[in-house]
Amino acid sequence: MSPKKLSLKEKYSLLTRDLEWEYSYRDYKEIFPQEEFEGIKITDWSKWEDPFRLTMDAYWKYQAEKEKKLYAIFDAFAQNNGQLNVADARYVNAVKLFLTGVSPLEYQAYSGFAQVGRQFGGVGARVACQMQSLDELRHVQTQIHAMSHYNKFFDGLSEFNHMHDRVWYLSVPKSFFDDARSAGPFEYMVAIGFSFEYVLTNLLFVPFMSGAAYNGDMATVTFGFSAQSDEARHMTLGLEIIKFLLEQHPDNVPIVQRWINKWFWRGTRVLTLVAMMMDYMLPNRVMSWKEAFEVYFEEAGGALFKDLARYGIEMPVYAETAIAEKEHLSHQAWSIFYNYTHAAAFHTWMPNEREMDWLSEKYPNTFDRYYRARFEHWREMERAGERFYNPTLPMLCQTCQIPMGFTEMDNPTLIAYRQSVFQGERYNFCSDGCKDIFDHEPQKYVQSWLPVHQIFQGNCGGAEMEDVLAGYYRMNLGTDNLDFHGSPDEQRWNHWHNLQTAAEQMKKAS
Template identity: 40%
Template sequence: MAKLGIKEKYHAMTRDLMWDPQNYDKKVVYPLIEKEGIILKDPSRWEDPFRMAYNQYVKIQSEKDGIYHSVRNAFEANDGHAKVVDSRWYEGVKLFAVNVQPGEYQAHRLMAYIGRHIPIEAIRFATFNQAIDELRHAQIEIKHYAHMSKQMDGLHNIPRTSQNLWVNTVVKSFFDDAMTAGPFEALIAISFSFEYVFTNILFLPFASSAGAVGDENFAAVGKTVQSDESRHMALGMAALKMLLEEDERNVPIIQGWLDKWYWRAYRMFCVLAALVDYYPRIRPISWKQAFETYIEEQVFNGLFKDLKKYGIRLPKFAQDSIKEKETYSHSVMRLLDQYKVANPYRVFTLQPDDYEWLSKEYPMFEQHYASFFHNNDEDIHANSHPGLPAVCSVCQVPAEFPNPDNMLELLTQYSEYKGKTYMTCSPGCKHIFDNEPEKYSQFWWPAEAYLGGEFGEDPIAGMFKYTGLTPEETGEHYTSRDHARWLEHRRHLGLDKIYF
């Protein structure tokens, strides 16, 4: 028998393994396959671009786990936490933790959902591997946060915090939206818009910041997670092209999904802009630079030029996101500061070098944002808002973004549906709401629970109980017990204090 080549071996190991429901109506077994209007002529020709068999997958992942855990063990054993240049960095890691880790777990469920409802063997095998990837990422991140919880507030009750924290509705709404869409739309949402378009800007800039400030543990988390993303990105690109090539009638459907899910993912990742620009004391890259590199150059000027031959244009609100790159991180950080009493991660008084860097990187900062943050110099609660913000009916982000064309007005939009007014944060989210009002009119708004008395007679105390936090775990970092413990740890190790 002739020895099989790589392609033939992969095909033999991953094909003809599906159950053929000869005694059942295939439409009953796969009830969603025709619901979205997607036309499939010969999906069997589609291949997972990596052609990775399961035994290869396990071997590679095992080696990567071994490398990561070696770095993590060394970091923990050598008091790496105390050696970062400024402890405020860990407030950003908390912010990353309570948003990204639940998203990783939700992504594994979403990939399982896609594999269950799309009877194409190559897609099923690829989504099976990716589902395991997402669980691996969630477990690695939980392991990281478990160590952090020994040193830092805010992470001692991740199950409750992840479930009930108001800001987590941003991530949950994205994945709930995808899980309640059809399987092909869900595939575009996660494999294309989430993985291909935004995965680089999610992990690479913040991991670079981790290396710059001395957090080798988180840098290793970013590297081992990002090493899987190349496969996820390839799946997204291959799946998109497969659907476009199957039938030209798929093109307008796909375009609508790209319009929607680009903006959904862009808004979901808004907090990353603040993480990159504000939380590291040493910044290897700005949000604006990262957006220009990973979104404008790689996606808009690269990928979408290749998709033009299929009749695909840029996402509908791509230009709005380009305009916002000058203001995005500052707007988000301002929101985090205003509602710091409701978060498990603290904000902080900006230092002189922060103002210098921000003013240099963003010409608009001095005129439109510096005075806001200077309010904290004398009174850290000068900008604090009691309670919870009014949020967008679609993305769940507070609807308080300025119009980059006129900084004196907000982008906030309004829609009417069944006699009720719904607020959205931008034209992009209004467009999404107006296309599917029945879906988004059912959203849960934490502020309604707050105002409706669901937190009891003392809503502030009720909110802390609901989120699993205490008042001492919120507020400002440099006056917190976390910062005091970090300084004491450094003194105990004989390390010189670098920053206040």
């Protein structure tokens, strides 16, 4: 007689909650030493509601099916020379930014969820973190595979992981995750699980994937579809952690509110990179950054925080500044990268006339008034053979590590300067948000590895910029960096398409 088959409910219980056991010969605090130090109070882990009803064997099965479909498309993309079908070669710079700036974060998330999952006394939270951890590992792998095809045809992709740990602008997303991972397990969950994966994910993930869809990048958009059900699970986990913490004890509310304030601001600063990608790097634009911010933060986030009000949670304290900045963020970010493209592993360019008009239309309050004259001047310098590059290293914010290119929202042509003095030393910031984060935990942020200061200290390969860029960063100078116009990427692209045309002509003639 064959053994009785388990019902779904029995199986779920046996393969998740039943993995727990009574701790009989060791103290609970010894087993979970990180559960209390952040001040969070958990009274009853059994109140945790599993955000997804999934067992490990079902997880493997679903993921394997998705993987099969995904890799079939990758193969087809490669065999059909899919790289020739993107909107134009400028688009690939968005891929470079994603692979160097975002994919390594997936790896950090994998590691982070594995580590904090171990620290929770509740088995439900542990299982959920384990699955998210595996998802994140899957995402970094599949992203690398999706984009590796471009590495055969375009510059700037080959050292993405090395660069993530060293290059000045990549220290922005890297330090964001380092900050979360060096916090306690509950702060990590609010930072990454809630603020990033729930509140801000639609402003990171969706723009890159819909950008890929609009610009003929079949490989990346297929990755996006394949990751969608994973991302939906991550959002449920993010929401569950918040509700669970707020329902466990009223003392948790002010701690959680402070974390939401902090991580909303840290997150919006990282999203600066996405803002400029949407408005400047996509040849076929999806929507403006401003429109995306209105839909995904102001409307969707507004509804979320209305819902959380019953716990005593309010909108993040810097939300108003972020809302005002939606009119400026992408233009200021693109200015930073246009200034320093000689030190970046992707290309920048000035928008063409049609693209400038699109920016004027999408940003009627700001583009013509503050940015158009600057961009036209840069374009004239380029036409005169003197493409502008900033010859001096920029000042960075101590907290977010972005060059200090953000302005006062009541005076948008004046750089915002904030300063604190801690133990007799000055620290400088781009915003109230970044200053407040430092002031709350200065002992943490005095350790910021600021790329410009590290260069000055002689820790980045040498005193000459070439030592830093070619040696320490491993950039191929003259190919990975500088303006798109005149780049080998552009030359190859034109060459391929002329070749195609020539081949077609031959065919017709015969």
